[in-house]
Amino acid sequence: MNETLKNVAPLLENMEARLHGFKKDTYADFLNSYLEGNRNFFDELNQQLAVQEEEFLNEFSDYFVEYAASLLEQETNKIKRNNLQLNMNMFMAIYVMPAILEGKQEKSKELTDFICEKWAKRFKGSNIKSADAASIQSGFKTKLCYVTTAVCKSLNKPEDCYELNLLRDYRDNYLAATEGGEELVKKYYDIAPTIVKRIDKSDCPKEKYKYIWEQYLKPCIAYIENGQNELCGAKYIEMMEELQSQYLITAK
Template structure:
């Protein structure tokens, strides 16, 4: 049946994007390439969704069902937790944004229904809706404070906490305006998503984030408060170099292409 074929092809596409890394420098080119390669599949998916709500429901369910089955088949809780990070990252960074580019007014309905089914089947591994425009635009605006946000969340601090607000203000008002600062920020945003993902795959991510907080971010906050902006930049640069060395040098088991 046509729907069965589309379900299989969408699942195969999802499995393909599981192998892609999520980096600012390559994201737009990767998405444009995927859009061209899978143009026919996106058009057929759009046509099926426009044809009936039943078809839309069936197509929305195929990938969540595949992911749930893959996680259920993992031999241990630890492996299941690690695998869930791969699935969640793939879903929100590549698959949903790509499917949202299908040429139909129901693209948003399809991807949102896919998120709903995912969260129903895997409530312990919930995801949110995402779009290509939102992710690409976020990169361009520089709003992805991946590492600092991950650290603060590990310490139960909200997204609008004093520390994150201070660091963002420092980035926007000083670092981006200083000589070479924009290049440093660009490099940070290029590697930070992969670094966070690799830290989350470690056995002790909370301990690692606390170490980053103690050694780099808390000193940065103190230096910002004392208006010692250039010294803060030195600490910031050391953090980027250290994390790049620890988590971006060589290939780690399970890394993406």
């Protein structure tokens, strides 16, 4: 492996700032900036992927994962190290994996699969997945109820289930039409994908989703059914504030 590809440090720099750019209106620009800032690296990687065999995929993925591990080992504070792990997991999923796949080499997807597999083995409970930029951006465009969808999925409910449709209708036809509601929906729509990704990477995602269902979504549905839309709005805000404080505000 040549010296260009051994210089992986810049790939994991400025993670926090770039994670803040993971929003519908800014993600594409942030990803392009990331690609341009590491253009020499990704050009060389694409050249190698065009000619190298599986041995290279193994070597590169091992090298990259061990470099990431060395960054975590430098952090001695357990809380900060856990936060760094969460940030790194998400950063890999929304920046590093898409950047590799943007090269569109035949072996690009194979390489990202190698990295994801080795990542899961090296970092217990960190099962990152590979997706290209177009797939990630399509999630923004479909206006998903990210948290509600994740909760319903964990409860084995279908994507067109009654609860999801009811809450989507409430969001689009009531909450967004209230004073300050449109801005509220936009704010939480921007942060919800990050929250869901962090819950998914936590130790007990199923238990957390069950808690969200019992504590927040189930009461919200009852309020809507009883015509108590304002109470549903207050409960929804309470839910997102708790999730934001738990999954987005990191220790200094």
